[in-house]
Amino acid sequence: MKDGGRLAAAIEVLGEVESHRRPVQEALKDWGNAHRFAGSGDRTIIGNLVFDALRHQLSLGWQMRSGSPRALALATYARLWGQGVPRLTEVLADDRHAPEALSEEEIAFLSTDRDEPAPDHVAADVPEWLWPMFTDAFGAAAVTEGQALAARAPIDLRVNTLKATREKVLKRLGEEGAVETGLSPQGIRIAPRPGAARMPHVQAEEGYRKGWFELQDEASQLAALIAAPKPGEQVLDLCAGGGGKTLALAALMENRGQIYAYDSDRLRLAPIHERLARAGARNVQVRDPKSSSLEDLEGLMDLVFVDAPCTGTGVWRRRPDSKWRLTEKALGERMEDQARVLDTAARFVKPGGRLVYATCSLLPQENGGQIEAFLARDSRFTRGSAVASFEAALPGKALPAHATAEGHLVLTPASTATDGFFVSVVRRTA
Ligand SMILES: C[S@@+](CC[C@H](N)C(=O)[O-])C[C@H]1O[C@@H](n2cnc3c(N)ncnc32)[C@H](O)[C@@H]1O
DSSP states (O other): OOHHHHHHHHHHHHHHHHHHOOOHHHHHHHHHHHOTTOOHHHHHHHHHHHHHHHHTHHHHHHHHTOOOHHHHHHHIIIIISOOHHHHHHHHHHSOTTSOOOOOHHHHHHHHSOOSSOOOHHHHTTOOGGGHHHHHHHHGGGHHHHHHHHTSOOOEEEEEOTTTOOHHHHHHHHGGGTOEEOSSOTTEEEEOOOOTTOOOOOGGGSHHHHTTSEEEOOHHHHHHHHHHOOOTTOEEEETTOTTSHHHHHHHHHTTTOSEEEEEOSOHHHHTTHHHHHHHHTOOSEEEEOTTTOOSGGGTTOEEEEEEEOOOOOGGGTTTOHHHHHHOOHHHHHHHHHHHHHHHHHHHTTEEEEEEEEEEESOOOGGGTHHHHHHHHHHOTTEEEOOHHHHHHHHSTTSOOOTTOOTTSOEEEOHHHHSSOOEEEEEEEEOO
């Protein structure tokens, strides 16, 4: 395929995502199945076009005076990717599969920055209904934070210290441009590449198959470090999902003590068995919600880790379509889930134990708001400090800019060069 055909494909997929509110990965997969002739290089470029268009949907639409799939794809290619109008004109002319030629208006909009400044939420590429929550969270930094959430994300890896060292993995991935992450001592990063470039498929590496590293954003690595599980402790990972945090906790515990990994959705839990085996994590007992209960753990845990179900506003870089699909109703439902899961988690914490609550959302309602409401509901718990835990776990590292007065930590692409993440610690005192 040539770029003209790829642009036409991107427009088709964007149309599918918009008109049927379909997850972008599904729409791309269906397009690929229906166009078997497209090679893996074509699919990468089409995917990059579609993802970038969705990341910058509002600001590109503002510039083009249209949010149509065509306008977004053309502006992504000519403006975001820096190909320019002459190259785009050439590309459209030289391929019979390309979209039709540029109109005079499109040439003008693609060529010259719009005079009047965009409204803040448009400049930030944040849905308008979420903007008050964003400004609530970030004040004067809200536009910068939104823009950083619209950028491409790196590939982050967590070195599995049960099997390897960071030096060893770095050596293996050196050719891919892998470097140490700035905060997590187990983190390795491969920076995002621009335009049409493809990211390496690290899961095909021998080191991945041998369990030397896992794919995990640095923010999640930091959440596990802040939870600070000690070897020998009793830990419940209540929302274990596929086990990303479980594996990080197991490595920090050096396979000593016991982790109970639970999730109310057994399908989400399913991949954990294979991942535990690959990582050599031997201190994890998986509790399947269908065949086992957690009753025997009540009041006994040193640490309950709650990686709560959330709206995922912190991971828009990786799932840009979710930014536009999110609804007020879904936010309300997640907030109900969060309150419920916090009350459940509280039952398992022993007196003197701690509960660590994390989300990959940046909305105050899902974060500090939930913790404050929980503390008001359950007088056995008092505020701990994720900030103090950060300082203890990462001595000498600068404190994230959005730490709150209550001691909660907010990580963001703009301030910590990680995914957006929230971490809070509360302690059971009675
Ligand atoms: C953010 S995801 C977990 C990701 C996982 N910890 C990881 O690191 O890969 C949140 C999980 O919470 C689970 N969940 C939602 N409500 C729950 C509940 N009441 N009890 C336990 N798990 C719940 C969901 O099924 C989902 O897998």
